[in-house]
Amino acid sequence: MPEPESVPVSACGGGLVVGVDSGGSGLRVALARAGAGEAEPGGRVLETVTSREPVRTGAGGIDAGHLLAQVLPAVEAMAGRATGAGGRGGAGRIVAVAVGAAGMATLGDRLRAELPAALERAWGVRRLALAADAVTAYAGALGQRPGAVVAGGTGLIALGTDLSGWRRADGWGHLLGDCGSGAWIGRAGLEAAMRAYDGRRGGSAALLARAERRFGPAAGLPAALYPRTDRPAVLASFAPDVAGCAVDGDPVAAGILERAAGHVAEAAAAVCPAGPAGAGEVALAGGLFRLGEPLLGPLRAELGALLPGARVVAAAGDPLSGAVTIAAALARGEVRLPEDPRLLQLTR
C-alpha cells in the first residue's frame, strides 16, 4: 500500500480528486481524475455515491465527525475500485478534496477546524476546499468563469463574481427572503387558495382545488402545515401546482410566477459583475427552473429588462460537479474563484 506522502505533486494531473455535496436531503460524493487542465476543467468523474442521511447539525454546527464517517469509507471503496488497490490503498492517490455544504458560512466552524487534519491523517491530502453550497452551485453552473448564478429550489440565493470577490443576494430563508423560490411560490399559491376559500379579493378557485387535492380540506391546512418542522419544503411542494394552474390559464397563478420571476431577476441583477455589455453570463441552477415556461418566460423578460447585456444560460452541471471542478482546479493549482473566509476557504 503506497504511503500517502509518496504521491508526487507532479502526478496531480493523473491523481484522483474528491467532490462532496452535503445538504438537507443527504450527501453525495464523487471520485474523479483531476484532469489535464482547461480542456477538462471539471475533472473526469469515475463514480458517485449518494447517501440519503443528511449530515447532522448540532449546537456546534455541522458535525464534522458525522460527515467523515460517511465520506471516508465511501471514497476509499471507490478509490479501491478505480485503482485496483485493495482496502484503503487507492485513497493514497487522492490529491485534493472539495466539500460544499449547506450552511457552511454560518455552521461550518467544526468543518473548518477538523477536516484539514482529518483528511491529511486519512489520505495524506493537504489540498482542501471548503465551500458554501452556493459556491459549488456556482462552479457547477459556470465553472471558473465570471458571472452570476441563481440557485433556486426550496430556497433561493444568487452569487456573482468578477473573480476578485463574491457578491451574494438573498438566501435569507422563507421568512426573510428566498424571494421567488419554490417555498415563496408555493406559499403565495396557498395564500391565493385561502383567499378563494374566504371569498377575499385575489383568490383563485383553481389553486384552491389543487390545494385541497394535495393537502385535504382548506380549513385543515393550518393543522397540516404549522406542526411540521419542514414547513419551507411543504410550501415548495405546492409550487408545481402553481405552475400547472398557470399553464391552464389561471391568471392568479400566472401573476404569482411573474412576481417570482421579478424577484429572481432582482437577485441576479444585485450580484452580476459589471462588464462590457453582452459579456456577462447569468446561469439558472436548481430544481426551481424545472417549473418551466410559466416561470422561465417572464424570467427571460425580467432579466432582459434588468440586465440587458447578460446572456442567460442553463447550468452546465450540479453542485456535486461544481465540487469536483473546484477539487480538480485545486489539484492543478489553478483555482481562480476568489477565496473568502465564509464562502470558499482553501488549504494548499
Place this chain on the structure above:
Amino acid sequence: MPEPESVPVSACGGGLVVGVDSGGSGLRVALARAGAGEAEPGGRVLETVTSREPVRTGAGGIDAGHLLAQVLPAVEAMAGRATGAGGRGGAGRIVAVAVGAAGMATLGDRLRAELPAALERAWGVRRLALAADAVTAYAGALGQRPGAVVAGGTGLIALGTDLSGWRRADGWGHLLGDCGSGAWIGRAGLEAAMRAYDGRRGGSAALLARAERRFGPAAGLPAALYPRTDRPAVLASFAPDVAGCAVDGDPVAAGILERAAGHVAEAAAAVCPAGPAGAGEVALAGGLFRLGEPLLGPLRAELGALLPGARVVAAAGDPLSGAVTIAAALARGEVRLPEDPRLLQLTR
C-alpha cells in the same frame, strides 16, 4: 352557603356573570353583574383578574383542567368579595359563564366536553357559552349588533354577521395568510431591510438601520429568527419600526403599510353583511391598529373603496368585555349572536 340551585332564574338580572379570555399570552377573568338589559348590554364589571400563564394546549387540545384550575379559585375569590360571602359562597350567585379561547374552533373539544359538567358541579351554573376568541373580539367591539370586526395583532382575522350566521376571513397564520397583520408588516419590513443589505431592488436603508438596531447585524438575522418558536411574534415586533419609518417619510415602509391596509380591507369586505348602504359597521379591534395613521390613513381609503356604505368605528371594548357581554346576554336569555358549532356554542 346558598346552594347553587337556590338561585331563581328570575334573579338573573341581579345575578353575577363570568367572562373568560384565554389566549397565547395568558388568561383574563372578569366578574360582572348581569345587567338589566339593553341599557347595560355588557353587564357591569366588578373585578378582573389576569394570569400570565397561558392555558396549556396538549395533544387533546386546550387543557380544560388547567383552565378550570385557574378560573375556579379566581372567580370564587372575586365572588366572595362582591357578595360579602366567605369561602365559595358568593359563587352561588353566578348565573352564566362565557369562555372565549384562542383555538376554540380546532382545539376546543376538551373544553366542549368537560366545561358544562364542571361548572354545573362547581357553581350550579348551567348557562355556558364557549366562543372562539374572534367571537369575543366581535362582541367586545360591536356588542350584539350586525356588522364586521377585524381583529388584528400578531395575526389577523375578520368576522362578520347579519345575526343569522357568521362569515370568517383569514386568520390562517403567518404562512397561509394573516395578511396585513403585525407579523405580515414586520416580515415585509425585514425583507425590505435584507433587500437593502443585498443591494436588491425594493430595499430600504432606513428599515435596514432599524432592523440592525433591534436584532443586531443583518447577516445574523436568520440565526436570530429561525430557531425561535415564536417567530410570528418576533416578526410582529418589527411592525412598529415599519410604522416609524413610514412616519419619517420612507416610501418603502409607507408602501408596506398601504398594502397591509389593502389586505385588512379585503378581509373586512369578505365578511361584511350585505345591507342598506350606510347601515354597516366595521370595527377595528386589537393592537395592530395602534400603529396609527401610517396604517389607518390608507385603511380608511381602502375601506371607503371596497365598502363604500360602511361606517368604520373603533372597537367599544376588548375580547374580555366581549365575553362578559355574551355571558350577560345569556343570563338574560337575550343572546342574538348566532350559534355555530365551532364559533359560538351555547348551553342553556
